Amino acid sequence: MKSIQTKFIILILSCILICSTVIGGAGIINAEKVVDEDTAQMMNYSCSEKAGEMDALLSRIEQSVKTLTDYTNEHLAGIERLKNDSAYLDEFTKQLESVAVNAANNTEGAVAVYVRYNPDFTPPTSGLLWSKTNLNGSFQQLVPTDFSKYSSTDVEHVGWYYIPVKNGKASWLAPYSNENLNIQMISYVIPIYKENETVGVVGMDIDFTVIKDMVNDVRIYDSGYAFLTDDKGNIMCHKTYPFESPMVSVDKSLVQLVDELKNGTSGSSLFSYENDGVKKKMAFRTLRNGMRLAVTAPFSEIDKSKNQLLLQILISLAVISTLAVFVTVLITRRMVKPLKELNTAAKKIAAGDLSISLTQQTKDEVGALSDSFQQTVNHLQKYIDYINSLAYRDALTGVKNKTAYKETERRLEEQMRQGHPEFAIVVLDINDLKQVNDSFGHDFGDMLIIDACKLICKSFTHSPVYRVGGDEFAVILEGSDYVNYKELLENFQAAIEEYNKHINQENHLSIARGIAVYNSSTDLVFSNVFKRADDAMYQNKADMKWRCVRADYDS
Structure with a gap:
């Protein structure tokens, strides 16, 4: 029987070379994987956190409009009175004014609130409209839009009424420019129905700046930023591109990015693309109004920490390998393949992997140790399987827990x-x-x-x-x-x-x-x-x- 020391002396140099290659390669691969996962997690977290804040704002706006809608439905005596009793129409509208203005005053970014009746059976300017004449002013009562002046297909002027009615449900309208206030606005409108007939709509216009400010506040890495698009890939808010410009029109290389945004997919992985010759990665989320919030950063900034880590690993590996060869040959000369296998198996067990099978069979002390080690692992696997069967079973019913x-x-x-x-x-x-x-x-x-x-x-x-x-x-x-x-x-x-x-x-x-x-x-x-x-x-x-x-x- 050959001694362990003899085997160590013969195999030490080759074992050190093998170990250095395996450990170094695994370290580099794991370092890249860990950094990439951390990057994806950070960018996704940043995007999800900001999307949550924006969805919370949109939800509060929706709740304000819904509250006004519920109040309108509850206090409407009947659609026939609305059609045939002009005095009741005026009285009911007057009753809604204080509730509508109060809802608008308590809604962040609100610049207008309105309740409009079906123009098929009410006067073309019936309903109420309260709006700010400037962003720092108070709400003022204005004459509602005259339906008789516009076709129902005129989206620019009366789309806020006919689009939600056609959809048959509460709708977020795409952002648009308000020339009177010189701002961009976004509207949330809920159609009202009574006795299977359209009564009208309740809506609120919101200063789009409050949403754009939230987007522009996002900072990631050195030059990373956030931007906002609609569900068709048109720019809603971007630090470079103008409002409502299609992304593919400003950079044809963004076709794949636009397709990704249109699909509305999002998850733990990042989407890679190229813009103006710069490779970038992006995470995005779909907001409750259908728009896409994206967070993007250049590859060079994302990979900076990874490249530094890989360099440190390579330098450390070179130094450690050199010292290991020198010290091991002089002092121990005891490394052999069976011990290497035992070491690898022990690491797997420490990581929770018990599906090991020791293949190095030698007729010496290490071989005996390997046999005992394998038997111990086999017994441990049986005990863990038994414990797992208890851990995954409900004690009362016997089904899975x-x-x-x-x-x-x-x-x-x-x-x-x-x-x-x-x-x-x-x-x-x-x-x-x-x-x-x-x-x-x-x-x-x-x-x-x-x-x-x-x-x-x-x-x-x-x-x-x-x-x-x-x-x-x-x-x-x-x-x-x-x-x-x-x-x-x-x-x-x-x-x-x-x-x-x-x-x-x-x-x-x-x-x-x-x-x-x-x-x-x-x-x-x-x-x-x-x-x-x-x-x-x-x-x-x-x-x-x-x-x-x-x-x-x-x-």
Whole structure:
């Protein structure tokens, strides 16, 4: 049997060379990966943070207009009176003025507020319009736009009315220039309907400068900045390009960038492009009004820290390798391949990877150590597998728990980034569980949860069931269950009804449910799909409560 020392002396120089190459290469690759990930994370965070601030502003504006819309709907006596009673029309308009002006005064950037009635059955200047005559002034009552002077297709003058009415929903209008105030404005308008007829619209004009200031405040790296476009790639706010200019008209090399912005995609990775001969990277987010907020910086500034780090690694590697050869040959001469393999295996274990298999079989002390090491890892893998089975299982129901659900969420998010997976989420919630616990005790409530879980598992036999809350479950539908989800939901309802036939009326089981199917064009992250399913569940819960109240009332 050859000694370890003999093997070390023979192999030391080649081992040092191999180790230097492997460690140095891995260090360089990992350094590039880490820096690139940090860069993407920083730029995406900066973009997401600013997009969140802008969405919050847009949301406050929407809420102001919605509040005025709700007030208008609630206090409108009827559309026939609006059509036939001119005195009521004037009285109702007067009633809205103080509410409208108060809403505008309490909305950041508001420069005008208006409530306009359908010109088909009211005078062409009916309604109210309060506007600022200058940005620092107060709101003044103005004569509303005369509909009779413009065609319904005249977007420039009356598009603020006909576009939301045509859309049939609340709409953000594209920014435009107001020559009277010499500013750019953006409008949010909500159409009003009563008795299946269009009553008119409620809208508010906002000084676009408040949004542009938020965009211009963004600074990243040395010369990085943010810009704003619409959903067609037209400039809304840019430090260089003029307002409303198509990006492809100012630089034809931006065609791919415009296509990316039109698609509305965004995620953890950065988009690379070239502008005026400068290579850049960009992160962007879609705002709630459809515009795109982008954060961009040159490659040279982004890669500056990475290049410095790589240089430091190369210098350190050269110095360490030289010293290692000298010191190792003189002092130890003990490095051999089996020890190198053991070292690599130990690093994998430290990183959480237990799928190792030691291949270096020698008839010496290292070989015996390798055998013992492999047996230890095998036993450890069995224990960890057993612990994991406990960690991912719900103790009460036996189905998968929230930890397992998070693992599935990460898997599906990765698939969403790489392609277009087909899946749906069903969210289920037991109704009135608290009342059951208060009336019959938590043991009975636990039995109810178990029974509900059995019904869910029985109905969705080929899909994983997760208990994600005390009385809340989630089911991820893929494959055949995804294709037949409607039939499965019908079977589930039938199973609940069959269950309730065999128990007392006061102990009936009621489960609210909601489903959402993944849509690659709108669902950017997994939580988007879950939220829609959760919202659908709560709507179903509300509908079930309403039906119960209605049934009690009818009886």
